[in-house]
Amino acid sequence: MLYIVLIPLLLACIIPFISKMKHKLHTGIPVLLIPAAVFLYFIRFIGTGFEPVRQSYDWIPSLGINFDFYLDGLSLLFVLLISGIGTLVVLYSIYYLDRNERLGHFYVYLLMFMSAMLGVVLSDNIFVLYTFWELTSISSFLLIGYWHFKEKSRYGALKSMLITIFGGLSMFGGFILLSVMTGTSSIQIMISNSEVIMNSPYMPLALGFILLGAFTKSAQFPFHIWLPDAMEAPTPVSAYLHSATMVKAGLFLVARFSPIFADYEWFFIIVSIAGIITLCWGSYMAVHQTDLKAILAFSTISQLGMIMAMLGFGTEVAIFAAVFHILCHATFKGSLFMVAGIVDHETGTRDIRKLGGLMTFMPMTAALAFFGTFSMAGIPLPFLNGFYSKELFFESTLELPADASAVANFLVEAIPYLAVFGSIFTFVYSLYFLFGTFAGKKQTGQLPKQPHEAPFGMLIAPLILVLGVILIGLFPNAFNGTFIAHAAEAVAGTTIVKEITFWHGFESTAFQMSLAVVAIGAVLVSTRRKWSKVYSFVPGQRSVNNIYDSIIAKLDSWSGNITRFYMTGSLRLYIAIILSTILLVTLGFMLATDGFTIDFSNLASVTATEVAVVLVIVAAAIGTIFAKQNLGAILIAGVVGYGVSLLFVIYRAPDLALTQLVVETVSVALFLLCFYHLPNLDNNKEPASTRLTNGIVSIGFGALMTLIGISAHSSDWFGTISDYFLETSHSLGGGDNVVNVILVDMRGLDTLFEITVLGIAALAIYSLIKLKSNKGAK
Structure with missing residues (x-):
């Protein structure tokens, strides 16, 4: 599997050469073969008799860091999404991106990201997982900022990297704690030793660090703010990163470590609260957006919160529903992002206020949008996969076990109502997206381009995804036993037998919740203009974005002040700061750990020759301080180096003596070559405070190095x-x-x-x- 993971990354190296022929052959055409080959390699594992596959490759065995790969139902689900939708995204990009674009850069970044995601979901070693995890942040930064000449693209790319890398470092801290607690870096061994982790006092800290990494990556409130700004990326990037890959990495992380923490009450509380708040806030804010991709961005935030909440519930039906919705969401959201890109490509705008009535001009695109939005809205139709997973979500909110904790019991009571609230606004923004774009009054006069249907090649990728929506909706259990059940089993740690059915009768509470969503949602859709003024109060002028911008502005200001304080252009100051820092830190550490050891009992006798040479070296070193002419200082400094060479000769180290002679000769020659540009030496021009500082730093640093050298010789800590x-x-x-x-x-x-x-x-x-x-x- 190592080669499968690294193949996209390695083949990315030849993309710049292929892109030179882009005017004869679109660069995306040969790139298309890479994710398609990965998809075909892994699809053979689908089946009822699937068993996990383990492979290991040595990397740094002395530290317990190896390329350990583990393919189970959960990682297989993500691998197929990464490679399958990756194939469709590359196909879509061939028609979306013009040949005059920097196609070589785009596909290099895309393949780099693909390799990183494959590494994340297949790694069993936590440190290898972290390496790939950060590579996803770096490559997504490059993809989001692909149109770097746009200020918004640069802003969105930087924001996504700062937030996700902050979470990644936090996650790394949690990984280190887990490794310390269990003595291993293997995730599967950690899962088998979950009792050791649960009984450790460091467990809550490790859990908090890991969840912080997951929440930032999967855009959970309040870390969701990077996702809407990431929409400045080209639409193929949005369709890939924000429907099937990057934002799902946090969900994968929580799912992978669920067998360890699922029995911990605060895992349920923290993950459920974060997920349900994200669901409600994302769906509520989506209705307020006017950019098609912004609507889909907040929609993605909402859907991610829904999946995260189900992973937090931890029940069998919730885990099954979460895994199922990961698949469903990738199909309908990927198609909708591509639809938004088609609208932008063929009309010149994504502003929904300028759109409307496009069904007449773009009937095929409108049909694709119909299936995608109705599935996302959870409309009760048997050929839409979104309805099935939403029903399972409602069912999971009703089967939460009662707990002794007052906080947990409150959540058990409140979550079903919050789920309905979030789903109502999901219904509203879905229909807002569909009808605001394709129905209503035609406004062709406000469009930069005359609208027309997209070329068929651009429709192929969203069409395949919509067929996935329909096929999963018509034959859900065909995917269940061979695919979804294995993924749910990997998360729950036990076999989950769940039949997916469309009709449970009118007495089903989950179905009644769906009817309430449709009824209330229809009223809100029809009266949206009347109640939309509520957004002027909530959120009004308050937003997490403002807090983020304020923090970044203050950090820039503080760092600028600090930098201007010490970056004065004075080399003397720079060296003084460096040496003083080393002196204080090292001296403090050595004193705190009793590191200084002085022992002269094991020394050889000193001869008169050695004493004479050392006295000459010391005298020359002191003489450089008082030299008032550049030439004299250079020659005196050379005496120090040549004196050291004599010591090497006395100690019978001719190689070292020869090396020292060569280095010293070259140094003196270089000084003489630069003689004209050296500053004039005149100690009288320096104030007394400067000379005092110089003396303290130099004497202190020299004394420290002397003590460390003596201690190193006197100690026997290491053989x-x-x-x-x-x-x-x-x-x-x-x-x-x-x-x-x-x-x-x-x-x-x-x-x-x-x-x-x-x-x-x-x-x-x-x-x-x-x-x-x-x-x-x-």
């Missing part, structure tokens, strides 16, 4: 590594010169990277010189 090098130098490196073997073989890769860094620095210097020369020529 010496020199014996290993002496014993293995010949057998492993094929040489008896231990120093050379260490440099070339033992740390050969390190040396290679050092050479690479030097090469990069040389190129950078050359580029700066050329840039300056070109400016001078102009």
